Amino acid sequence: MNYTSRGIKHETTKAFSHLATDYINQPDFLKNFYTNTPDLQGLHNAITDKKNKSVNRELLVEALTEQYKNIDTSEKVLANIQQLSLENTFTICTAHQPNIFTGYLYFVYKILHAVKIAEELKSKFPENNYVPVYYMGSEDNDIEELNHINLNGDRLTWQTTQSGSVGRMHTKGIAEVIEQISGRLSIFPHGPALIAVLKDAYLTSSTIQEATLKLVNFLFKAYGVVVLIADTPVLKKQMIPVFKDDLFNHKPKNIVEATARRLSEKYHIQVTPRDINLFYMKDNLRERIVKDDNGFRINNTEIYFTKEAMEKELENNPQRFSPNVVLRGLYQETILPDIAFIGGGSEIAYWLELKDLFIHYNIPFPVLIVRNSFLIIEEKMAELAGKLRIDDELLFDDANTIFSTLVKAQSHQQLSVKKESAALADIYEQIKKISAGVDPTLRQHVDVLKTRAEKNLERLEKKILRAEKRKHQDQQAQIIKLKTQLFPNNSLQERVENILPYYAKYGDAFISMLYEHSPALHQQFTIITQQ
Numbered sequence: 230m231n232y233t234s235r236g237i238k239h240e241t242t243k244a245f246s247h248l249a250t251d252y253i254n255q256p257d258f259l260k261n262f263y264t265n266t267p268d269l270q271g272l273h274n275a276i277t278d279k280k281n282k283s284v285n286r287e288l289l290v291e292a293l294t295e296q297y298k299n300i301d302t303s304e305k306v307l308a309n310i311q312q313l314s315l316e317n318t319f320t321i322c323t324a325h326q327p328n329i330f331t332g333y334l335y336f337v338y339k340i341l342h343a344v345k346i347a348e349e350l351k352s353k354f355p356e357n358n359y360v361p362v363y364y365m366g367s368e369d370n371d372i373e374e375l376n377h378i379n380l381n382g383d384r385l386t387w388q389t390t391q392s393g394s395v396g397r398m399h400t401k402g403i404a405e406v407i408e409q410i411s412g413r414l415s416i417f418p419h420g421p422a423l424i425a426v427l428k429d430a431y432l433t434s435s436t437i438q439e440a441t442l443k444l445v446n447f448l449f450k451a452y453g454v455v456v457l458i459a460d461t462p463v464l465k466k467q468m469i470p471v472f473k474d475d476l477f478n479h480k481p482k483n484i485v486e487a488t489a490r491r492l493s494e495k496y497h498i499q500v501t502p503r504d505i506n507l508f509y510m511k512d513n514l515r516e517r518i519v520k521d522d523n524g525f526r527i528n529n530t531e532i533y534f535t536k537e538a539m540e541k542e543l544e545n546n547p548q549r550f551s552p553n554v555v556l557r558g559l560y561q562e563t564i565l566p567d568i569a570f571i572g573g574g575s576e577i578a579y580w581l582e583l584k585d586l587f588i589h590y591n592i593p594f595p596v597l598i599v600r601n602s603f604l605i606i607e608e609k610m611a612e613l614a615g616k617l618r619i620d621d622e623l624l625f626d627d628a629n630t631i632f633s634t635l636v637k638a639q640s641h642q643q644l645s646v647k648k649e650s651a652a653l654a655d656i657y658e659q660i661k662k663i664s665a666g667v668d669p670t671l672r673q674h675v676d677v678l679k680t681r682a683e684k685n686l687e688r689l690e691k692k693i694l695r696a697e698k699r700k701h702q703d704q705q706a707q708i709i710k711l712k713t714q715l716f717p718n719n720s721l722q723e724r725v726e727n728i729l730p731y732y733a734k735y736g737d738a739f740i741s742m743l744y745e746h747s748p749a750l751h752q753q754f755t756i757i758t759q760q
Contacts, residue, residue: 236753249574305453367396396438
């Protein structure tokens with residue numbers, strides 16, 4: 230495969246929030262909501278901050294060793310796990326829920342971005358070690374978000390009646406989805422091998438989180454990516470003081486609310502903290518903990534705890550307490566020697582609400598880096614875009630705007646009446662002066678006539694353009710085809726498509742290509758074109 234890439238500004242895509250693009254551009258207002266800048270100097274500062282705050286590396290290595298004991302992984306992954314016991318080893322972390330079969334393309338982009346930054350840091354600051362980590366958000370219970378993939382325009386869904394943490398769910402019934410995938414992808418060069426991998430990952434695992442670990446390990450073990458499932462008692466014990474503060478004093482809510490109020494002066498708030506930012510998680514249950522006058526109840530259940538019983542439950546079974554988005558990042562940064570977090574625009578938005586929470590609990594705030602984004606244009610579509618002469622900026626407009634722009638550029642006829650409209654305005658100004666000389670009240674009547682004439686000209690211009698467009702109907706169909714292929718569901722490709730069809734076609738070479746074209750610390754949207 231031969232590919233070229235080029236970077237454009239995120240704003241050009243018209244697909245990212247105002248806050249996300251502002252964060253990339255580093256305006257003064259946002260500087261109060263993070264600690265270090267997303268560049269080499271900021272990362273160097275973050276290393277210093279983390280060195281001054283100890284992490285229980287022994288427990289971390291213990292937990293990871295247990296997770297990987299039955300996983301066929303690479304020497305590079307095993308070495309990275311052991312390196313985490315060293316004081317000069319730091320992690321570059323990204324996080325995502327365990328969507329079946331990785332969910333969306335940006336899942337892959339996030340992880341490779343962590344790899345790229347870890348390797349760049351090693352070249353710049355070789356005295357330290359840097360480990361890319363995928364932190365699995367396995368405690369998420371939004372099954373409707375995680376139970377499907379989009380494949381060649383079809384939505385394939387894992388039907389299950391299970392509830393609670395998706396990561397803890399068994400994989401029963403998922404074989405049917407794998408068979409559907411097999412029917413679509415086995416015809417490609419790497420399809421049969423890929424189906425075998427999916428079967429091994431999902432049909433020999435007892436839970437979704439175990440299956441996700443196996444699949445991510447298969448895709449990224451060559452790059453040394455360490456997968457962390459944080460849903461384990463040995464790691465959650467470290468959060469007991471914070472969880473108590475949340476349960477009994479509601480301190481996180483008060484801190485994050487104050488930060489959010491300041492951020493809301495310019496931006497939409499992504500997360501609203503609750504009095505208690507913990508779920509109770511047991512068996513097939515994951516429900517909010519709600520405090521009342523006498524104790525604590527578990528939402529939508531009959532389970533009830535007195536204050537004393539709740540404190541005892543937390544001490545004895547910390548694994549039954551699951552942080553929501555307000556506390557999840559704090560948990561991540563407590564158990565990892567982390568210096569950077571890679572996330573999408575919405576993730577960066579909620580992290581910007583959390584800085585003061587980190588200060589309060591004396592946990593270093595990581596460098597926030599907006600994840601890589603790619604648009605992959607395969608050979609046939611690249612040829613079509615070249616034939617149509619659609620440039621990068623125009624490509625992100627809707628099909629009708631693209632068509633109108635191209636017709637105007639290519640037509641030998643005059644399709645605009647702007648000059649005539651301006652001349653008409655001058656004529657009406659002269660008429661207004663003449664009329665006002667006779668009767669000043671006629672000014673308003675002339676303005677009405679002017680407005681009516683301008684609207685008639687606008688309608689005429691649209692009719693002229695429509696008439697010219699009819700001569701270019703083949704071109705219109707090609708534009709629609711291009712947009713449908715590159716922007717499925719009128720969305721960015723990375724937010725709809727899945728890696729499986731690309732891997733079935735190209736195998737490991739596809740991941741290698743993404744890695745090579747990752748811009749690391751350059752915050753840009755990357756268009757990758759197959760030659």
